[in-house]
Amino acid sequence: MAFDPSTPNLARMYDYMLGGKDNLAVDRAAVDQIAAHIPAAVPLARANRAFLQRAVRQLAAAGVRQFLDLGSGLPTGGNVHEVVRDVAPDAKVVYVDHDPVVASHARALLEEEGKVVFVLADLLRPAELLTTPEVTDFLDLDEPVAVLLVSILHFVQDADDPAGMVKVLRDAVAPGSYLVLTHAVEGIGEEQAEEKVRDVYRGSSTGGATGRTMAEISAFFGDFELVQPGLVHVSEWRPDVPGLIGDQGLPAYLMAGAARKR
Ligand SMILES: C[S@@+](CC[C@H](N)C(=O)[O-])C[C@H]1O[C@@H](n2cnc3c(N)ncnc32)[C@H](O)[C@@H]1O
Numbered sequence: 001m002a003f004d005p006s007t008p009n010l011a012r013m014y015d016y017m018l019g020g021k022d023n024l025a026v027d028r029a030a031v032d033q034i035a036a037h038i039p040a041a042v043p044l045a046r047a048n049r050a051f052l053q054r055a056v057r058q059l060a061a062a063g064v065r066q067f068l069d070l071g072s073g074l075p076t077g078g079n080v081h082e083v084v085r086d087v088a089p090d091a092k093v094v095y096v097d098h099d100p101v102v103a104s105h106a107r108a109l110l111e112e113e114g115k116v117v118f119v120l121a122d123l124l125r126p127a128e129l130l131t132t133p134e135v136t137d138f139l140d141l142d143e144p145v146a147v148l149l150v151s152i153l154h155f156v157q158d159a160d161d162p163a164g165m166v167k168v169l170r171d172a173v174a175p176g177s178y179l180v181l182t183h184a185v186e187g188i189g190e191e192q193a194e195e196k197v198r199d200v201y202r203g204s205s206t207g208g209a210t211g212r213t214m215a216e217i218s219a220f221f222g223d224f225e226l227v228q229p230g231l232v233h234v235s236e237w238r239p240d241v242p243g244l245i246g247d248q249g250l251p252a253y254l255m256a257g258a259a260r261k262r
Helices: 010-017 025-037 041-061 080-087 100-109 126-131 162-172 191-202 214-219
Strands: 066-070 092-097 116-120 146-149 178-184 254-260
Touching (some): 010 025, 010 041, 010 100, 025 041, 025 191, 041 080, 041 178, 041 254, 066 080, 080 092, 092 100, 126 162, 146 162, 214 254
Parallel strands (some): 092 116
């Protein structure tokens, strides 16, 4: 994908939602439109990021030493390798995103010799991604990997076969690996408000957003075993502090889960 300052860009919109500075007026206007229709959108983006951090910290504590963060987004506070490093300084993290803006920021800010690498690639072509030397020279796919698909699958359209794409990833990783994801559920808010939000995403770099049923979201895990507490509202996945301030009253629009390959 090419840099286009006139079209709202998913990575920059998300950066704005998280309170970052790497965004343009066009991105802020798009997010403001989304928030006008679904006021929980911005707090949910932050709850999503907090979930990602809790999940990777807990997987590192459980012994996972390799992380593959797909659709990693612009670097922001508490990036995956920073959270993981606190628990497992020897862990390796591969960040993947298809956005060249993300690539330039990430390479400048995230890469650490031997421990962190950024790969500019399209996750819609997972087989290609998994065989690129940037990944194979860095990760040992015979050892467990935590594959992170956090707030990305709802931006993959049905026509692009997200289920098939995730299956390639599940099949490629070793037993003991994890799949971690968040996903928007279908039927959030009023139908009219939802359609307006879909319109905003259709006009953005991502080309659309698709909420899915609980059954469809669960199916992404295949025969991996969901760890406790299962597939739940993003704020309810192992909260560090039950009833975190700011989480109260957030609608259950975004589901989160982590599952292990036997
Ligand atoms: C909403 S952000 C999520 C960032 C991070 N995973 C998180 O949850 O905090 C989604 C990211 O996925 C990236 N993305 C979207 N489609 C992609 C694709 N087909 N291949 C690689 N990255 C993609 C976007 O550029 C964006 O940075």
